[in-house]
Amino acid sequence: MESMRDKLLILAQNLWWTWRPEVRAIFHELDEDSYTRVHRNPVAVLKELDEAQVDERIRETDLPSRIDRARRQLTEYLNPVTTWGLIRAGALKSRPVAYFSAEFGLHECIPIYSGGLGILAGDHLKGASDLDVPLVGVGLLYREGYVHQVLDKEYWQQDVMEPFYVKDLPLNMVKDAGGKPLRVGVELPGRIVYLRIQMAEVGRVKLLLLDTNDPDNDSLDQQVAARLYGGDQRTRIQQELLLGVGGMRALRCLGITPGALHLNEGHSAFAILEWARQKMEICGMDPRKALREVAGSTVFTTHTPVEAGHDKFPPSLAEDHLRTLAEGMGLDLQEVLGLGRTHPHDATEPFMPTVMALRHSRRANGVSALHGAVAREMWQVLWPGRKPEEVPIGHVTNGVHLSTWLAPEVNDIYTARLSPNWKEAMAHPSTWTPIEFIDPGEIWEIRQILKARTIRFARSQVARMRERLELPPLDPPPLDPEALTIGFARRFVPYKRPDLLFTDLDRLAALLNNPKGPVNLIFAGRAHPADREGKALIQQVARLADDPRFNRHIVFLEGHNIHVGRQLYQGVDAWLNTPRRPMEACGTSGMKAVMNGALHISVLDGWWAEAYDGENGFAIGNGEVHVNPEIQHGRDAENLFRLLEDAVVPLYYSRDEDGVPRNWMRHVKRSIRTMAWRCNADRMVMDYVRELYLPAALVSACQMPSP
Numbered sequence: 242m243e244s245m246r247d248k249l250l251i252l253a254q255n256l257w258w259t260w261r262p263e264v265r266a267i268f269h270e271l272d273e274d275s276y277t278r279v280h281r282n283p284v285a286v287l288k289e290l291d292e293a294q295v296d297e298r299i300r301e302t303d304l305p306s307r308i309d310r311a312r313r314q315l316t317e318y319l320n321p322v323t324t325w326g327l328i329r330a331g332a333l334k335s336r337p338v339a340y341f342s343a344e345f346g347l348h349e350c351i352p353i354y355s356g357g358l359g360i361l362a363g364d365h366l367k368g369a370s371d372l373d374v375p376l377v378g379v380g381l382l383y384r385e386g387y388v389h390q391v392l393d394k395e396y397w398q399q400d401v402m403e404p405f406y407v408k409d410l411p412l413n414m415v416k417d418a419g420g421k422p423l424r425v426g427v428e429l430p431g432r433i434v435y436l437r438i439q440m441a442e443v444g445r446v447k448l449l450l451l452d453t454n455d456p457d458n459d460s461l462d463q464q465v466a467a468r469l470y471g472g473d474q475r476t477r478i479q480q481e482l483l484l485g486v487g488g489m490r491a492l493r494c495l496g497i498t499p500g501a502l503h504l505n506e507g508h509s510a511f512a513i514l515e516w517a518r519q520k521m522e523i524c525g526m527d528p529r530k531a532l533r534e535v536a537g538s539t540v541f542t543t544h545t546p547v548e549a550g551h552d553k554f555p556p557s558l559a560e561d562h563l564r565t566l567a568e569g570m571g572l573d574l575q576e577v578l579g580l581g582r583t584h585p586h587d588a589t590e591p592f593m594p595t596v597m598a599l600r601h602s603r604r605a606n607g608v609s610a611l612h613g614a615v616a617r618e619m620w621q622v623l624w625p626g627r628k629p630e631e632v633p634i635g636h637v638t639n640g641v642h643l644s645t646w647l648a649p650e651v652n653d654i655y656t657a658r659l660s661p662n663w664k665e666a667m668a669h670p671s672t673w674t675p676i677e678f679i680d681p682g683e684i685w686e687i688r689q690i691l692k693a694r695t696i697r698f699a700r701s702q703v704a705r706m707r708e709r710l711e712l713p714p715l716d717p718p719p720l721d722p723e724a725l726t727i728g729f730a731r732r733f734v735p736y737k738r739p740d741l742l743f744t745d746l747d748r749l750a751a752l753l754n755n756p757k758g759p760v761n762l763i764f765a766g767r768a769h770p771a772d773r774e775g776k777a778l779i780q781q782v783a784r785l786a787d788d789p790r791f792n793r794h795i796v797f798l799e800g801h802n803i804h805v806g807r808q809l810y811q812g813v814d815a816w817l818n819t820p821r822r823p824m825e826a827c828g829t830s831g832m833k834a835v836m837n838g839a840l841h842i843s844v845l846d847g848w849w850a851e852a853y854d855g856e857n858g859f860a861i862g863n864g865e866v867h868v869n870p871e872i873q874h875g876r877d878a879e880n881l882f883r884l885l886e887d888a889v890v891p892l893y894y895s896r897d898e899d900g901v902p903r904n905w906m907r908h909v910k911r912s913i914r915t916m917a918w919r920c921n922a923d924r925m926v927m928d929y930v931r932e933l934y935l936p937a938a939l940v941s942a943c944q945m946p947s948p
Contacts, residue, residue: 282350285409326373336500337375341509352386368922370444379488382450396783485511500938507595537940541602559592640925681906695812728813730765818843
């Protein structure tokens with residue numbers, strides 16, 4: 242018979258708890274201090290408590306019944322009677338999708354992500370789990386994670402390592418029949434690096450994380466994949482080889498034969514070469530035929546709308562690292578290098594994994610309709626003689642995992658007011674029709690509760706930062722709790738233009754401090770450790786937040802991660818997105834805010850270009866782009882100021898006799914009704930299954946060797 246601690250351990254070991262707030266609440270109540278100290282990681286909480294301590298904590302509470310209920314719900318979730326995937330994706334059951342990504346953002350306690358790419362990958366796995374789509378994730382276990390952001394007294398971003406302990410994570414080492422860690426080897430110049438396989442349970446989906454911490458590796462090789470995006474180009478190409486080649490070998494070692502290979506950005510492109518080599522070994526194919534067949538079963542998703550953002554490895558570096566792979570495939574080294582060159586026979590060109598992935602995937606896609614068009618234009622050079630519209634790159638617009646990002650109070654409204662099975666039918670527009678019949682005052686009250694929570698969180702973050710920097714506390718505290726509160730949280734990089742409103746500081750001060758309609762701005766986000774321009778933007782925002790004209794209404798929150806983002810998405814009134822069109826591939830942060838009842842204020846770029854209908858949010862400009870970036874910047878700044886002054890602020894502060902801004906809430910309800918069905922991860926994964934995975938798996942099945 243399972244004890245309470247046994248049940249809690251079972252719950253903690255499956256990352257299903259990350260999108261079940263009622264389960265997270267159990268661990269929080271079990272040991273609030275410890276829970277906070279270990280960054281909301283229940284495995285670490287339970288390691289600190291023995292059976293007697295657990296029994297003592299829950300003796301006089303309602304936790305036993307809640308634990309039993311959660312344990313039963315997890316069992317039912319893992320053993321469904323029928324699911325969308327069982328009916329629609331059964332062809333993938335014996336040959337699942339292998340989903341490769343350099344980073345996965347599943348929860349803040351597993352810091353192996355840096356930003357949007359990883360968050361998207363985490364949401365993709367969770368969406369596949371909810372739908373029961375046969376899929377296995379493959380990534381690297383970065384034992385030092387990604388850099389943690391703190392600001393110094395000059396408000397300059399410092400990149401520090403924040404240690405975490407793998408033994409305290411919800412991971413299990415994969416072992417062989419003799420109980421020894423299962424491992425695979427990958428050839429790097431002059432040696433073999435061994436990778437152990439750590440497995441995470443993400444609901445119904447498995448995630449394999451490759452770990453270089455093997456005693457047969459020397460100390461340098463144990464560190465080669467210790468840090469996400471760490472080191473120089475040599476480290477980068479070695480990490481990508483470990484991910485792509487090691488990932489395919491790990492799948493084979495576990496007896497998993499992919500029906501389709503999905504590469505989330507070019508970091509994992511070397512999986513193509515290893516899969517082709519395996520086909521040669523298993524099926525006796527010649528290398529070129531093997532590459533063609535792998536291409537037929539490969540899906541490649543590109544996220545970066547500028548060529549400079551894609552890896553480029555110098556010829557000599559690529560030669561050193563691809564020589565063994567070329568020999569294993571029986572191909573000339575220069576021929577293999579040509580697979581990743583824009584002009585295959587130009588030996589002076591760098592090797593680009595993205596180019597190889599595009600050439601060797603019959604199904605490639607951008608992550609929004611506009612981004613698909615941008616990608617076709619950018620990569621037309623790989624298909625000489627074709628017009629941009631004929632380039633074989635489509636699009637699947639990203640979506641977000643609603644259960645991960647929804648505030649519990651909003652989830653309760655949806656559960657009470659939509660159909661009982663709304664989570665199973667969230668990708669259907671009709672599911673969201675009942676939103677129109679909810680009393681605006683009911684949603685408004687919930688929104689005020691959430692905003693108060695977000696402001697308390699932001700104030701506490703600012704207070705802690707100022708105390709650490711030995712700065713006096715702000716008096717009065719920042720952020721007017723009654724003011725229209727706008728959030729901006731994303732990677733700080735020049736093209737995202739967090740400083741768009743700073744073109745006229747006097748006008749900004751008048752906007753924020755208007756006694757009849759004040760406005761709060763909450764900023765958060767990190768810059769890449771090597772990006773001084775991005776760090777300078779953070780410094781500019783943080784200094785404004787310390788200026789007496791603005792410190793009542795502007796704050797910058799350091800240490801941006803999933804937890805900080807969640808607090809903002811759930812409680813701001815509006816979400817601001819100001820990229821230089823068309824450089825935002827998708828921009829899913831706004832989707833998360835919209836699902837919680839915020840309104841989106843954005844340039845018509847990424848997903849907003851296809852979702853805005855004139856009444857479900859606000860558009861900055863009309864989508865036209867001037868050839869001179871400085872002129873465009875000025876126009877966008879002017880358009881944003883006028884939009885806020887003439888439309889957004891007046892709409893928010895126009896109240897009825899009960900204090901409810903009914904016209905604002907009308908836009909909120911239209912926003913949810915028109916976008917919730919299309920901006921969720923279920924719809925995204927369904928699109929991948931129908932349009933990409935099943936066709937790719939059909940090709941793969943046709944290539945299976947005869948028994």
